[in-house]
Amino acid sequence: MDTKTWIYIMVGGTFALYIGIALWARASTTSEYYTAGRGVNPIANGMATAADWMSAASFISMAGLIAFLGYSGSVYLMGWTGGYVLMALLLAPYLRKFGKFTVPEFIGDRFYSQTARIVAVICLLVMSLTYVIGQMRGAGIAFSRFLEVDISTGLFIGMGTVFTYAVLGGMKGITYTQIAQYVVLIFAYTVPAIFISMQLTGWAVPQVGLGATLEGSNGVYLLQKLDSLLVDLGFLEFTTNNSLSMFNMFLLTMALMIGTAGLPHVIVRFFTVPKVRDARKSAGWALVFIAILYTTAPAVGAMAIYNLINTVQPGEIGTADGNLVLDDRPGWMQTWEQTGLLAFDDKNGDGRLQYYNDKNPDFAATADRYGWAGSEVVTLDRDIMVLANPEIAGLPGWVIALVAAGGLAAALSTAAGLLLAISSAISHDLLKGVFMKGISDKTELMAGRIAMAGAILVAGYLGLNPPGFAAEVVALAFGLAASSLFPVLMLGIFSTRMNKQGAIAGMLTGLTSTLIYIFLFKGWFFVPGTAMLPDNASGWLFGIAPQGFGTVGAVLNFIVAVAVSRVTAPPPAEIQQLVEDVRVPRGAGGASSH
Numbered sequence: 001m002d003t004k005t006w007i008y009i010m011v012g013g014t015f016a017l018y019i020g021i022a023l024w025a026r027a028s029t030t031s032e033y034y035t036a037g038r039g040v041n042p043i044a045n046g047m048a049t050a051a052d053w054m055s056a057a058s059f060i061s062m063a064g065l066i067a068f069l070g071y072s073g074s075v076y077l078m079g080w081t082g083g084y085v086l087m088a089l090l091l092a093p094y095l096r097k098f099g100k101f102t103v104p105e106f107i108g109d110r111f112y113s114q115t116a117r118i119v120a121v122i123c124l125l126v127m128s129l130t131y132v133i134g135q136m137r138g139a140g141i142a143f144s145r146f147l148e149v150d151i152s153t154g155l156f157i158g159m160g161t162v163f164t165y166a167v168l169g170g171m172k173g174i175t176y177t178q179i180a181q182y183v184v185l186i187f188a189y190t191v192p193a194i195f196i197s198m199q200l201t202g203w204a205v206p207q208v209g210l211g212a213t214l215e216g217s218n219g220v221y222l223l224q225k226l227d228s229l230l231v232d233l234g235f236l237e238f239t240t241n242n243s244l245s246m247f248n249m250f251l252l253t254m255a256l257m258i259g260t261a262g263l264p265h266v267i268v269r270f271f272t273v274p275k276v277r278d279a280r281k282s283a284g285w286a287l288v289f290i291a292i293l294y295t296t297a298p299a300v301g302a303m304a305i306y307n308l309i310n311t312v313q314p315g316e317i318g319t320a321d322g323n324l325v326l327d328d329r330p331g332w333m334q335t336w337e338q339t340g341l342l343a344f345d346d347k348n349g350d351g352r353l354q355y356y357n358d359k360n361p362d363f364a365a366t367a368d369r370y371g372w373a374g375s376e377v378v379t380l381d382r383d384i385m386v387l388a389n390p391e392i393a394g395l396p397g398w399v400i401a402l403v404a405a406g407g408l409a410a411a412l413s414t415a416a417g418l419l420l421a422i423s424s425a426i427s428h429d430l431l432k433g434v435f436m437k438g439i440s441d442k443t444e445l446m447a448g449r450i451a452m453a454g455a456i457l458v459a460g461y462l463g464l465n466p467p468g469f470a471a472e473v474v475a476l477a478f479g480l481a482a483s484s485l486f487p488v489l490m491l492g493i494f495s496t497r498m499n500k501q502g503a504i505a506g507m508l509t510g511l512t513s514t515l516i517y518i519f520l521f522k523g524w525f526f527v528p529g530t531a532m533l534p535d536n537a538s539g540w541l542f543g544i545a546p547q548g549f550g551t552v553g554a555v556l557n558f559i560v561a562v563a564v565s566r567v568t569a570p571p572p573a574e575i576q577q578l579v580e581d582v583r584v585p586r587g588a589g590g591a592s593s594h
Helices: 003-024 030-038 042-053 056-098 103-110 114-147 151-201 222-232 246-261 264-271 276-294 297-312 331-339 361-370 382-392 397-435 441-464 470-484 486-494 500-522 546-566 573-583
Strands: 342-344 377-380
Touching: 003 114, 003 151, 003 397, 042 151, 042 264, 042 276, 042 397, 056 103, 056 114, 056 151, 056 246, 056 264, 056 276, 056 297, 056 382, 056 397, 056 470, 056 486, 056 573, 103 114, 103 264, 103 397, 103 486, 103 573, 114 151, 114 264, 114 331, 114 382, 114 397, 114 441, 114 470, 114 500, 151 276, 151 297, 151 382, 151 397, 151 441, 222 297, 246 470, 246 486, 246 546, 264 276, 264 397, 297 382, 331 342, 331 382, 382 397, 397 441, 470 486, 470 500, 470 546, 486 500, 486 546, 486 573, 500 546
Parallel strands: none
Antiparallel strands: 342 377
16 A cells, blocks of 8 residues: 555544544533533543643654754753643642633633733733644645645645534533544654664664664764764754754743743643642643653654755765765655755756755865755755654655654644634633623634634634744744743732732733734734844844743743732732632632632
């Protein structure tokens, strides 16, 4: 059976499963739509949380990013993992005890203010829309590959698929769909990694293979050989690549960490279990499920770039016949060329393919000596590395098909969770909570589904012209969550003195400062051609990259919120007592009702 047939079977089969689950678990009440009826088992919720968490950025983009950034790419692993632990320990159990449907609802009630709730909705919409751009792009890349169409067509197909099962099922359908998606994506990620690790090092465990010696190399380690290849082609070593300054690594790690802890679409998953104790259990299970993929990603990234270089450079570097003959390039390259995400240009006309760092001035003389006229891999999207990895390694068709199904599962599961958070914010927090309090549950559900459809259209449009690759866009979204929602959630739980004036001023300060900083470098509302400053170290203000500015925004948020609350009246006594009660573990089994 050929690869294309395998892909149709795998992707078609998994999609039939998702849509079947969505129809079976169709929400009929607002409680089922927003919190799955609060009856989800902690282990199942942990699995669904892991799928919700591990987006296209984790599955498709993170290993690709590590492949090209090496050591610097580890900042994403540290930030996202640390942020999850922060959320599980500091936020999730307390928010679950509060017993509300959404994060804006918690903020509105805790700060006894409809204005605070509206500002929280705005923060959530800005962050979630930015986040979902990366997911829709990931879905577009996966669809474009397996259907062999351009990325625009792939993205439109992804929009239609998300619309079908997310709009129908609500949180109840999404929860059970995400459990199935977790199983698919974790198999899809680890099975090819095991094959490739055995192929290169003889070890079946990729995490071990990463630090092992190459098969038939007389004791040469994989990372040692990879470092040598990269340096010989003018790149930085994989194990010491410090393309980000220590200052920016710190800011980016913090932004990813506290931004993760403030993600409303993940927080709301802890509202779906029966008790607060179950929220803690599901947080622990989710961490176990997430760790399986996150500890595999560095091995996937390193092995992918190693195999890619050896494909392009099968012979000795610098020799006349050391490079791949362009006309003999493998089929997977020709397939990806059709998507527009991989392109070549035979600049020196020798009929062979040269891939090296032509931006490195120290390597220019060496390249001249070899007769190279510039890197001939003119387009190589980092987001294709994981999907292309099994093809580069020459694995069987069913493994390639499994990865395509996993990539789609990762992108669609998170997109669905984000879209639900957006629809909840509009229908539940804005319409029913503020502007149209008397509407029926049926009208609220309809409004939620219309809002979700509108959000899919906006996300699809922005996904066609993203401000960066998937993980980079997600980092921007995390910065927005870090600067707007995380401080107010922390202060709302742990400070009895924080009042509504401080919370509102803090959220507005954090959101606007971070958003403006990002727009200066990425374009206003991410519209191409509207950036006002160059997005590189020479243009960044105070040397701060846009992806890491969320940390600065969060600090500004904290400072303004605390200062304003100190010069205004304290919260009412019953609110202060409520904050004390939420933090007490006793009585946690009985979460307050909505």
